[in-house]
Amino acid sequence: KAGVTQTPRYLIKTRGQQVTLSCSPISGHRSVSWYQQTPGQGLQFLFEYFSETQRNKGNFPGRFSGRQFSNSRSEMNVSTLELGDSALYLCASSQGVLTYNEQFFGPGTRLTVL
Amino acid sequence: KQEVTQIPAALSVPEGENLVLNCSFTDSAIYNLQWFRQDPGKGLTSLLLIQSSQREQTSGRLNASLDKSSGRSTLYIAASQPGDSATYLCAVNTDKLIFGTGTRLQVFP
Numbered sequence: 001k002a003g004v005t006q007t008p009r010y011l012i013k014t015r016g017q018q019v020t021l022s023c024s025p026i027s028g029h030r031s032v033s034w035y036q037q038t039p040g041q042g043l044q045f046l047f048e049y050f051s052e053t054q055r056n057k058g059n060f061p062g063r064f065s066g067r068q069f070s071n072s073r074s075e076m077n078v079s080t081l082e083l084g085d086s087a088l089y090l091c092a093s094s095q096g097v098l099t100y101n102e103q104f105f106g107p108g109t110r111l112t113v114l
Numbered sequence: 115k116q117e118v119t120q121i122p123a124a125l126s127v128p129e130g131e132n133l134v135l136n137c138s139f140t141d142s143a144i145y146n147l148q149w150f151r152q153d154p155g156k157g158l159t160s161l162l163l164i165q166s167s168q169r170e171q172t173s174g175r176l177n178a179s180l181d182k183s184s185g186r187s188t189l190y191i192a193a194s195q196p197g198d199s200a201t202y203l204c205a206v207n208t209d210k211l212i213f214g215t216g217t218r219l220q221v222f223p
Contacts, residue, residue, distance in 0.1 A: 004157075033210065043203070043213040056210055090157055092211075100145035100207040105158040 002027065004093050004106035012112045018079040021109045023091035025072050031055070031096025032074035033103060034066060037088040049074050050096045078111075086113045116141045118206055120214035127221055133191040135217045137204035142182045144206040149178050149189050152201045152216070161202075162189070194221045 049068035
């Protein structure tokens with residue numbers, strides 16, 4: 001069974017631009033969560049989608065948004081990029097019926113904002 | 115507010131040693147706890163998940179214990195190998211994962 005895939009793997013953007021990251025969960029998984037990893041703040045939860053609905057949200061500004069499609073694939077969007085948005089963005093999938101199912105992570109998208 | 119701490123922050127040991135990595139959390143109201151491994155610049159690999167009702171979980175050379183009442187978990191690595199070198203992260207699940215800051219492990223030949 002294929003694992004969680006994320007595209008693109010690397011991105012370079014400039015301040016003020018927007019970016020869209022994509023995540024395809026493990027087949028059969030219905031929940032996708034997004035996390036941001038930085039050297040200073042570590043791993044922080046952004047949001048979780050289940051059955052195309054946002055089920056949980058972390059403490060990030062409204063510039064960070066996401067969505068989930070009917071095939072469970074998810075995208076996250078960051079608008080008006082800031083230098084501090086440079087990070088590794090990880091998505092995780094789980095079976096999802098329970099909010100606390102085991103989560104499996106993708107390889108991440110490395111975003112650099114110049 | 116749930117806080118997760120991992121000690122030590124870094125560890126360097128010779129091959130063959132048995133290791134204990136520690137994870138503590140401030141709020142015992144968790145569903146489960148996961149241990150992950152992260153290689154530099156890569157994603158997270160799930161090692162073990164231990165449910166809140168469990169005391170212990172084993173996979174190969176890895177053994178994780180959980181004492182929910184005292185807010186502690188340990189990851190025991192037996193007979194360490196250079197391939198075990200990575201950052202080890204614990205995360206408590208409270209309907210989202212809350213991560214510790216990790217233990218960077220280096221095992222040298």
